[in-house]
Amino acid sequence: MTITRLALMFSGQGAQRPGMGLPWTRSPGWGVVAEVSEVAGRDVGTLLLDADAATLRRTDNAQLAVLTLALVALTELRHQHPLATFPGGCAGHGLGEYSALVAAGILDAGDAVRLVTVRGAAMRAACERAEGATAAVTGLDATRVQRVVDDEHARGGQVWVAHFDAPRQAVVAGRTADLERCARALERAGAVKVTPLVADGAFHTPLMAEAVEPVAAALAAARFMPGHTAVVSGSDARTYRGGPHWAELLRRQLTMPVRWADTLRTLTTELACDRLLEVGPGRTLTGLAESVVPRVPRTAFSDPGRPLAPAGT
Known part of the structure; x- marks a missing residue:
């Protein structure tokens, strides 16, 4: 794979599907699942391999499953293509922003799991009340x-x-x-x-306000490092380096809309990324990129056995 200035993109809740972990079980990245399970205090492998659609629809299950598979895919990507460890930019759609921060070296994977465990539970509770x-x-x-x-x-x-x-x-x-x-x-x-x-429920709207306090408390305890790559925040489509300001940005995204079209434009203009790579489950972001920045080659790394060939130019 020839890497010029690569942007890594990570899907959010909604990318989950039954059995989505099956293609990854023999890859080196699958070892991440045991690490996530230990931090989360539950068997995440079961979610990725055996859970049905109804189980995965539940917000706390969906968020942990999508994050975990994104971390598996990121680990495998770095194993197959070491240069992808230092991309030109990162971004995530909603929940995917936590994976993007891990990819950028701003958030430790363990902290990401802890934060998303709290986030999923808080948002599920908010959905039940509103x-x-x-x-x-x-x-x-x-x-x-x-x-x-x-x-x-x-x-x-x-x-x-x-x-x-x-x-x-x-x-x-x-x-x-x-x-x-x-x-x-x-x-x-x-x-x-x-x-x-x-x-x-109604994610990324004020109906998620009840989730803000528990998520904010968890964010206050997390460590946001300087990192090595800029991340585009989906709530304002602006570029940010590492630092404690991410606690406020992640708190804000709970009740604010995701500006994904503008995020893609920032990745490809301000950060000058000339190739987009969607990492983890699904190809939704790859499809959206075709509509927003059609001239930029885009690829999805959603199966460890498939070569990274451009999905379009």
């Missing part, structure tokens, strides 16, 4: 999506834009009844499709 839902919006630009959401707010509705993922792709989330009403308004405004997503 019933919510999520839907993907395609075929409508971000400005018009935001305008429809603002109109719903003006009527007293609790719904927000949770992700700005691509020029004509966003995710909205909020109280179920308000979201259903907003979905109809989005379709009237010209959305090609508004698709309900399988999610426990």
